[in-house]
Amino acid sequence: MRARPVRACCCVADAQPGRGGGVRVTRLDLRNVRRFEEASWRPGPGLNVITGDNGAGKSTVLEALHLMAYGRSFRGRVRDGLIRTGAPALEVFVEWQQVGSGTPHAGGGVTRRAGLRHSGADWSGRIDGAQVSQLGELIAALAVVTFEPGSHALVSGSADTRRRYLDWGLFHVEHEFMPIWRRYSRALKQRNALLKSRGGSAQLDAWDHELATAGEQLSSHREGYLTMLEPAYRQIGRDLVPSLGDVALEYAPGWRRHEVPLADALLLNRARDQQAGFTSVGPHRADFRLGFSALPGREALSRGQAKLVALSALLAQAQHLASWCGEWPVIALDDLASELDHSHQMRVIERLGASGAQVLVTGTAVPAALASGSSGVVRFHVEHGRIAPAEPA
Numbered sequence: 001m002r003a004r005p006v007r008a009c010c011c012v013a014d015a016q017p018g019r020g021g022g023v024r025v026t027r028l029d030l031r032n033v034r035r036f037e038e039a040s041w042r043p044g045p046g047l048n049v050i051t052g053d054n055g056a057g058k059s060t061v062l063e064a065l066h067l068m069a070y071g072r073s074f075r076g077r078v079r080d081g082l083i084r085t086g087a088p089a090l091e092v093f094v095e096w097q098q099v100g101s102g103t104p105h106a107g108g109g110v111t112r113r114a115g116l117r118h119s120g121a122d123w124s125g126r127i128d129g130a131q132v133s134q135l136g137e138l139i140a141a142l143a144v145v146t147f148e149p150g151s152h153a154l155v156s157g158s159a160d161t162r163r164r165y166l167d168w169g170l171f172h173v174e175h176e177f178m179p180i181w182r183r184y185s186r187a188l189k190q191r192n193a194l195l196k197s198r199g200g201s202a203q204l205d206a207w208d209h210e211l212a213t214a215g216e217q218l219s220s221h222r223e224g225y226l227t228m229l230e231p232a233y234r235q236i237g238r239d240l241v242p243s244l245g246d247v248a249l250e251y252a253p254g255w256r257r258h259e260v261p262l263a264d265a266l267l268l269n270r271a272r273d274q275q276a277g278f279t280s281v282g283p284h285r286a287d288f289r290l291g292f293s294a295l296p297g298r299e300a301l302s303r304g305q306a307k308l309v310a311l312s313a314l315l316a317q318a319q320h321l322a323s324w325c326g327e328w329p330v331i332a333l334d335d336l337a338s339e340l341d342h343s344h345q346m347r348v349i350e351r352l353g354a355s356g357a358q359v360l361v362t363g364t365a366v367p368a369a370l371a372s373g374s375s376g377v378v379r380f381h382v383e384h385g386r387i388a389p390a391e392p393a
């Protein structure tokens with residue numbers, strides 16, 4: 001059974017699909033983030049390039065924005081180096097405009113602000129002046145899609161990365177998904193604790209019921225979302241990696257869903273789960289397959305192809321969000337020139353330039369695709385812990 005999500009975006013109300021609507025970061029402040037003691041950045045609404053020498057801190061700028069948008073870094077845990085050496089905690093502040101597609105490019109839209117303080121162990125956050133109690137509230141507020149050197153993990157990494165990808169998209173397009181996700185996570189935690197402590201059958205029955213109810217809903221949402229993403233993914237895949245033939249996405253729910261309901265699968269596996277001390281079936285084991293008509297499977301992809309497939313999936317997610325809610329997320333492309341060859345850089349930049357999305361690109365130099373003839377590119381340079389407008393070339 002495939003559930004089509006109800007259109008209930010976590011973005012500007014009444015926005016219409018089309019060019020021009022989107023999230024535009026107007027200010028990013030960093031305090032004690034890697035080498036930045038205190039820095040502030042005001043990107044432009046369209047294409048932005050940040051240059052700087054190796055180790056200057058370019059990726060850190062995108063990493064800080066990603067932290068606010070995902071509640072995690074794309075380079076390991078916060079406590080493993082994101083906080084400036086010797087500082088007790090990092091702080092990130094983001095101000096952005098949510099512009100509906102009918103709103104003029106400059107000046108319109110709703111201004112939003114969010115702040116996050118993270119010590120590695122504890123965190124506190126605010127959105128529009130109010131304290132948040134769950135990181136998920138920050139994640140659902142600010143939409144950023146990041147492509148960075150580790151993004152190929154979406155294709156070649158563990159299922160965990162792909163589940164996070166699906167759930168992030170659903171947090172943004174469906175209000176009702178987050179409570180279901182929380183309900184499932186809580187039930188799973190409780191059931192696993194019971195399995196470990198060899199709890200009684202009556203208690204297990206109760207948590208199985210809760211887990212199965214939330215799990216069936218979670219699974220329907222994820223499958224429905226993947227179905228909706230597929231047309232954009234096919235279209236972008238045809239453009240970026242035509243050599244792979246037709247690309248497709250296929251959901252694997254984490255149990256034999258076409259044969260048994262989750263409640264039955266939990267019961268059937270109960271004895272095994274009791275022995276193992278954890279729940280072996282359910283949406284926490286879900287995955288999706290990226291298939292290609294011209295190749296036997298993802299193992300046959302070159303590293304560059306894996307990156308392009310991952311980029312296609314990320315851009316499909318952004319494009320879907322734009323058509324579903326009328327708002328493009330911010331697109332952050334870390335070290336673009338070393339990730340993609342020139343022709344792919346050109347294709348991606350042309351596609352994003354035409355979309356009206358705010359794009360943030362980093363590189364040791366201005367990427368060739370943006371170097372000549374690109375109007376409206378705003379340039380910045382990172383040096384000595386500062387992010388400053390770049391001198392004209």
Ligand SMILES: Nc1ncnc2c1ncn2[C@@H]1O[C@H](COP(=O)(O)OP(=O)(O)OP(=O)(O)O)[C@@H](O)[C@H]1O
Nearest residue numbers: 034035053054055056057058059060081083084085
């Ligand atoms: N916890 C930390 N405290 C202080 N400085 C740090 C910390 N972690 C990393 N750094 C420094 O911050 C910088 C990190 O820079 P980042 O990776 O953002 O640079 P980059 O400009 O993207 O570099 P590259 O071009 O080499 O990829 C490096 O100079 C690194 O040594």
